[in-house]
Amino acid sequence: MSTDFTLVPVVDEGLGNSTYLLDVGQGRALVLDPERDLRQVRAEAERRNLRIAYAVETHLHADFISGAHELAAVDGAVVLAPDVGPRGFEVTALADGDTVDLGAFTLEALFTPGHSPEHLSYLLRAGDRLLGVFTGGSLMVGTAGRTDLVSPDRTVPLARAQYRSLQKLMELPDGTPVWPTHGAGSFCSSTLTGERVSTIGRERATNPLLQVAGEDEFVAALLGSLGTFPDYFLRLGEINHKGPAVLGATPTLPTLTAGDVRDLIADGAQVVDTREATDYAAGHLPGALSITLRPVFATWFGWLVDPNRPVVIVRAADQDPDDIAWETAKVGFDSLAGELDGGMFAWPDDEVATVALLDADHLAATDPVTVLDVRQRGEFTTGHLPGALHIELGALSRHLNQVPGRPVVVMCGHGERAMGAASILEQAGHRDVRVLDGCPADYARAVGQSLQVDK
Known part of the structure; x- marks a missing residue:
């Protein structure tokens, strides 16, 4: 990575994604593929006295609620994104070859469908110099983005498109830095690797999907590497297309008495216990779902919790309710019914289950x-x-x-x-x-x- 410009990757270890913060000069910043929890991105911008002026998306995200709409509404950022037809909020829609003058830099859209039908990569230039390429969910370190998140009938056609997109990216010089969004830990990735950035030359030489004999072999290799993915992936894309609700601040987690919780359960609410497994084992509300608050919490919450039923949280005293609220909001749970005030200490001992x-x-x-x-x-x-x-x-x-x-x-x-x-x-x-x-x-x-x- 060049040392004459500031590019800060903000990594979500749980979702396995990188959001990139780029200083574009004149006190402005560009943020690429932001998640809904913008606390760390905003802190990085504030630390550098930058105003977030642009929010850029490589594709309609399936694994998290995008923060682009939030940045537009709250920070006044201009949203740059692939053209997917009318959205529920204002977007500057880009197509293959479109360029955006950022002042010191130019961003050029490169159509790289595969992971999604509308996927764009972005070439970052400073004058005649190519500084690198943001590849989103197309080319990743040692792999490529999965192509089965749209519909079963499009999986193979998108895999073929992914092959052609990777070949297009291989036309870039070997020394070109590659900055993917998806990485280790992401269910959007077809394999796992610990590295998060690379170069075109390194991928050309080492990426198994670039060592295949041709398109058919590529399709077989890519599809053969795919595992399961969370069900919520199938609904977040449409939310991101319409425009998720603007939260403006941390979602509230109201306090609930034991009586309140009983009433909610009677009306169909579900209880999620975020404490450590050892604490859950020692005593929990009967029927509570155990999902430990850890880096992968959002993924498992989105996968296991019914989005159509109210959610009551039981947490440990040292677990931050703001973290719980943001983690759940990242996967589409904008408001929770609340939390049991006092945690398990507020629940009668004779009504506690153990495992x-x-x-x-x-x-x-x-x-x-x-x-x-x-x-x-x-x-x-x-x-x-x-x-x-x-x-x-x-x-x-x-x-x-x-x-x-x-x-x-x-x-x-x-x-x-x-x-x-x-x-x-x-x-x-x-x-x-x-x-x-x-x-x-x-x-x-x-x-x-x-x-x-x-x-």
């Missing part, structure tokens, strides 16, 4: 059970207990009939997803559920087995 959270050695000493592994398919195939039942956490609610009624041990990579699965099983009436405090390898060691690897 067994045991280490591998203690679990191994219990009676034979059904082992349920709720990790993603790619994790499961790299090593699992022989005979383990595999149902991904995101699909568990739809496949409860596959889980036997006898005692169940639930496992994942660390314990948080397993506790989420245990809470879903509890809601479905399972009463003898045990959660592994650890990973499958720990349990395999304790029971004297080797992990099975699927070819």
Whole structure:
């Protein structure tokens, strides 16, 4: 990355995305692919005495609510975005070859469909110098954006378009910096890698999807690498197209008495417990869904929580309610019913449910059970207990009939997803559920087995 201009990546480790803040001169900044939680982006701009003058989007995002509309309404930013027809808010629509004069820089739109039909990459220039390319969800480090987020009938055509888009990007000089939006941890990515920025030359030499013999082989490789993705991806694009509600400030999380919570539950509300798995295990509201507040909280909240029912939060005293409100707003939950005032201390002890959270050695000493592994398919195939039942956490609610009624041990990579699965099983009436405090390898060691690897 050149040292004669200021480009700051603001990384959301949970969603696996990078928002870019660029100083374009005269006290102005450009923000590319902003998320709805703008606290960190605004802090970076304020630290540099910059006003956010432009909000740029590479595509209609499916994995988060965009912050572009918020920046336009609150900060007065000009929104630059691909032309997808009339939106619910003012946008300067760009097409292939369009340029925007930013003063010291020029932004040039490059049509790179594939991850989405309208996807644009942006070349950043300073005079005749090419400084780099923002590739959004097209070319990523070691991979490319998935093409199955629009509709099943468009997955293959978009994969073919993705191949051609990558070939177009390969026409850029080898030294061109590549600044993708999606990266490690993003479900929009077809594979995982820890790097977030690259160069055209490096990708040309090392990206597996650029080593294929041709378009057909590329399509097979890309589609063969795709795992599942959260259901909410299928509805956020339209919200971003129409224009999400402008929040203006942190959404409120009203306090609720135990009586209020009982009334809400009776009217169909759902309870989400954001505390650590150990705290949930020791005592929780019966039927509460366990989703630990951690970097991937927003993804699992959007995946597991019903958007059509009120949500009551139970949190730990040291968990910031603002963080919870923004994380949920990022995936389309603009307003929550509130939180239990005082947390679990406000709930009667005789109305508290528990779940067994045991280490591998203690679990191994219990009676034979059904082992349920709720990790993603790619994790499961790299090593699992022989005979383990595999149902991904995101699909568990739809496949409860596959889980036997006898005692169940639930496992994942660390314990948080397993506790989420245990809470879903509890809601479905399972009463003898045990959660592994650890990973499958720990349990395999304790029971004297080797992990099975699927070819």
